[in-house]
Amino acid sequence: MKFRFAAAAMATTLFVGMVSAQTPQPIPAPAPAVAAPATVATPPAPVPSVSKAWILMDYATGQVLAGENVHAQLAPASITKVMTSYVIAAEVKNGKVRPDDQVMMSERAWREGGAGTDGSYSGFPVNQTARLEDMEKGMAIQSGNDAAIALAEHVAGSEEAFASLMNSYAAKIGMKNSHFVNAHGLSAPGHQTTAYDLALLGRAMVRDYPETYAYNKVKEFTVGSITQPNRNLLLWRDASVDGIKTGHTSEAGYCLMSSAQRGDQRLIAVVLGGASEKQRADDSLALLNWGFRFFETHRMYEPGKAVADHKVWKGQADTVQLGVAQPLLVSVPRGRYNDLKPSIDVPKTLEAPFTAGQPIGTLKVTLDGKVVAQAPLVAVAAVEEAGFFKRLWHSFLMWWESE
Structure with a gap:
């Protein structure tokens, strides 16, 4: 127990800045569209009078x-x-x-x-x-x-x-x-x-x-x-x-x-x-x-731009920027663009190295709880593997967090 308390103290004292930097950032909302007046529900599509x-x-x-x-x-x-x-x-x-x-x-x-x-x-x-x-x-x-x-x-x-x-x-x-x-x-x-x-x-x-x-x-x-x-x-x-x-x-x-x-x-x-x-x-x-x-179509996110940052273990950088490889477009009822809700699905533990463009997770966009668009999340830039001592220390911290 004394060892674990000592290790905890050392982690707090020496690496509080690093750990804080690794906290995942919130997903930025897409660029807001021009504010639209209140809209009524979209009417049903005109069903063809005769069709299979x-x-x-x-x-x-x-x-x-x-x-x-x-x-x-x-x-x-x-x-x-x-x-x-x-x-x-x-x-x-x-x-x-x-x-x-x-x-x-x-x-x-x-x-x-x-x-x-x-x-x-x-x-x-x-x-x-x-x-x-x-x-x-x-x-x-x-x-x-x-x-x-x-x-x-x-x-x-x-x-x-x-x-x-x-x-x-x-x-x-x-x-x-x-x-x-x-x-x-x-x-x-x-x-x-x-x-x-x-x-x-x-x-x-x-x-x-x-x-x-x-x-x-x-x-x-x-x-x-x-x-x-x-x-x-x-x-x-x-x-x-x-x-x-x-x-x-x-x-x-x-x-x-x-x-x-x-x-x-x-x-x-x-x-x-x-x-x-x-x-x-x-x-x-x-x-x-x-x-x-x-309906209207919007480009929500562009390739090469960060959608979110996520903590990385054993890397020269402590976070990896996540983005999309292709433009993410979405079609929504007119006036509902600002109601879209993006979210990311990324593994809890990420270990370097990562190459630029490497798939890491998934970006989903929902409207009224229904997924209307999704795309792979990729590393915007490479994250190189850290040196021996940082990797060793991160191995210890990962073990500590798992306990």
Whole structure:
């Protein structure tokens, strides 16, 4: 007992400054937004009048603002072609194919997706070639099934091999409940996805390949003597809408994957299983308008800036600065930003060394007790290991605190 009292006295006398410096600092609140007047509760989202599933997602954060049956596996019809566009854009970026490649409209592509079928077609002549970029536009703007098959054959040798590429890229995007068996979206056993996965795909398309995404806002495209309009009616109704893709089969119903940007905010809506072209457009625009009216997106924390300090044992510094590796964004009902509550989850005992960027814990942001955003906490700067005597002394203090 005498030894322990003596040790305690020595710790108090010699290291009170150090221990005080190690006390974790409170989490700084995010920069306050402009004070907003008192708000009423956010009204419920306008549910599509006819649908099998629907979702509204914030592009910047990936937060689901509203939805029903978002993980139900359904036939996507021609919205499939967004996945096809994503794969082609990725293969172009990787140097596998080029925009000026000559793509052959094969007999299979013409027979299974051309004008002689019941589906949409682009009209490129059979057994002739066209630039890859032009055929992509025929697929995206005119929803050409023939162009989708021809592009798949050019990129991967066969449509079946291309479908394997589609599933690989879908997995990278995070589309966990999707499986593709063709490039065009006509009904086939096992060809299915979800409203949530399609919203993720829309985010990825805008983020990763904006130039290819831009094809989706073109209102018409001409092949030979045939000019066809884009089937997305919202392009004529609202200037903020710049995509994304329609779809229709007897199995899938009328589907629409749409996106709009107003100011710095972008939203993505997906409606699957609608009753008509007009209804899917009406309901999608209602969802977009509701989202823009009642939600806002904020950047709460920036990378490289400390969110909190935490005590460190056995380090040259006595604390480690914790921050985020990527900007932390959050979508909240308008006027509720100042009600957000951040908190950190960090191991009680941290021992140096730490490298800059090393994950250490988790930052969570809640609103009304519900987590609305979270991100890994990382070391803002490195903390080197202390010398022998400080490490020895900290070992003793750690043992003492554990008793």
